[in-house]
Amino acid sequence: MRDAEIRELPGLIGEQVRVSGWLYNARSSGKLRFLVVRDGSGYLQSVVVKPQVSERVWAEAERVTQESSLHVVGKVKEDKRAPGGVELQVEDLTIVQLCPEYPITLKEHGPDFLLNNRHLWLRSMRQHAVMRVRNELTYGIREFFHERNYVNIDSPILTPAACEGTSTLFETDYFGEKAYLTQSGQLYLEPAAAAHGKVYCFGPTFRAEKSKTRRHLMEFWMVEPEVAWMRFDGLLDLAEEFVSYLVSRVLDRCKEDLERLERDASKLELATRRPYPRIDYGEAIARLQGKGFDVKFGDDFGGDEETSLADESGKPVMITRYPAAIKAFYMEPDAADPTRALAMDMIAPEGYGEIIGGSERIGSYELLEKRIAEHDLPRDAFQWYLDIRKYGAFPHSGFGMGIERVVTWLCGLQHLREAIPYPRLLNRLYP
RNA sequence: UCCGCAGUAGCUCAAUGGUAGAGCAUCCGGCUGUUAACCGGAGGGUUGGGGGUUCGAGCCCCUCCUGCGGAGCCA
Missing domain, CATH: 2.40.50.140 (Nucleic acid-binding proteins)
Known part of the structure; x- marks a missing residue:
């Protein structure tokens, strides 16, 4: 035996x-x-x-x-x-x-009850399948970069100042000084790109936004590659190769889990085929206006607009060259039109929304200094970041991908909260 | 922060302003191939808190709390 x-x-x-x-x-x-x-x-x-x-x-x-x-x-x-x-x-x-009366039966339960019992809910068949898909995805991410000679550089969780200065940060005490939980590893990755060329970080990220939608968590995981000498077109190619690789891999290795989740795999198969549509921001606005959306040049997109753009092909789509005014301070302007930034968002189909946001980074010391001032950011806190443009400036690009959003899309889930083992939501810190 | 929806048994939900019910779970009984098995029986309730209207409130009004969905913001 x-x-x-x-x-x-x-x-x-x-x-x-x-x-x-x-x-x-x-x-x-x-x-x-x-x-x-x-x-x-x-x-x-x-x-x-x-x-x-x-x-x-x-x-x-x-x-x-x-x-x-x-x-x-x-x-x-x-x-x-x-x-x-x-x-x-x-x-x-x-x-x-012998287990006493178990709270979670095989019948239906509501979200509040299930989230309060998340430690037990993980045992359920669907949740088990979701975590296996997440596991395959995160392993695939590391393998993708490792095979391509990227170096994994872990960025700090505790930071002295806002990375982007926009989102609300979680504040904590650091021996009498204020410290904040990171909302992106990117700024710390750019110096590492100057050391190693191709790098990525992969860790938790914190946003203290009071968001109460199915697409938001207070704590989520993000993978961020950053590549020296890579220009905007190379970034689009990388994002496309990356996502199509991951979708293929999960379809290949998580067949049984996707079946248990009753995920329609044929819809995901579209995303294994390159290329993905690349839509210029101006073109996206025009298409949306043609469909009757109330948007004008200069607006950012809402959930409905994103869904409409991605559902035209059923594939992820990349929206490119956003107005610089609605994007982050560190993004490189388009040489052909400096009011536009070399920024890209990748939108997943079927209403799953933005999964990637990225850009070419500003290469010039003077321009970055100007942008920091324009955004009213504390210059002293960014001196080290400016140094990257002072000591051997180089073109470089990178993006960030939200793990839970991808898991939600791959598994066909209704809520981001099922895509992470212990979701941190507004007013929910238990278990 | 704003807008909308909801809160009734352990869980998911019913109940015209007039005796609070069902399914699942639990306990007891039945069944040699079940597939969220099925069949019979039993126990299980301060209807989220407070206040008000009414002969009478789970239901109507006010207020607070909690949760959900969305907006903003983003991945």
Whole structure:
């Protein structure tokens, strides 16, 4: 007899194994009991037949409750009637801990209840599938960059000042000084690009905006590549290659999870095919006006406008060359029209919104100094950032991608809060 | 911060201003192939808090609290 994970069982037909896990669900039919056991690697229908087991084992099978931890021992059997085609003919059953009435049933629950029980909700089949997709995505991100010789540079979480000066920051005490939780690693990445050429950071990001929409979290994860000598066109190519790689990878390796989530994979397959549409900001405004949206040149896009633009092709779309006035201070102006910034947003289809924001960065010391003044930013706090233009200035570009937004899109979720293990939302810091 | 919706059993939801109910979960009983199994029975309620209108309020009015969705802002 050997210990086995449920994932291995199709290769162990006829063998006697012990599986350790939790009771997902139980169904009964008189002298037959079907115990569905999950162990993290899969779900296993275990069949207990009364005349074939001891009285003790039968009694245990009758009293075991949902989410009790247990060991089941038995022979692995092929059976078309079992979900997954494999089941366990139970010979022995040991309850490790009998679980009292479990709050989360297999029926519907509301979001408030589920979020208060997030530590238990993670065990549910859908949440399990989402976390596996997230895991594949984050591993794929690191592999994508590592294979292309990027160096991972971790940016600090505690920072002395606003990175962009716009969003609200979480403030904390740093031995008597004010410190803030980072809202982007980018500014710290640019110096590292001068050291290593191609770099990326990947970590948590904090925004104290009082946003209450399905597209916002107070704490979320962002991956930010930054590349020396890369110009705007190269950035668009990189973003497109990156996203199409990740979608292909998840489609390839998370088939079962996407099926459990009832995600329509054919819609994601569109995003594996390059190129993605690239729409100039001015053209985007014109198209939206043609569809009757009340937008004018100089406006930023709302959720409905983004959805409309991305749904034209069903692929992610890149909106390029935004007016400099509505973008961040560090973005390089377009040489052909300095009122425009070499900025790009990538919008996911099906209403999932902006997943990437990026730009070519300002290369000139004088221009950056001017922009810092125009935005009323404290110059002293940015001296080190200006230094990058003082000591060997170079063109460079980068973008940031929000992990939870991508997970939400890939999994076809309704809310960003399901895409992170422990979501931090407005007025919600538990568990 | 602003706008809208909601709060009834552990959970999801019903209930014309007139005796608070159902499904699931729990407990008891039945069933040798169940697939969120099914069938029968039982227990389970300060209807979010406070105030008001009324013979009578889960329902109408005021207020506060909590949650949800959206705007703004962004990934």
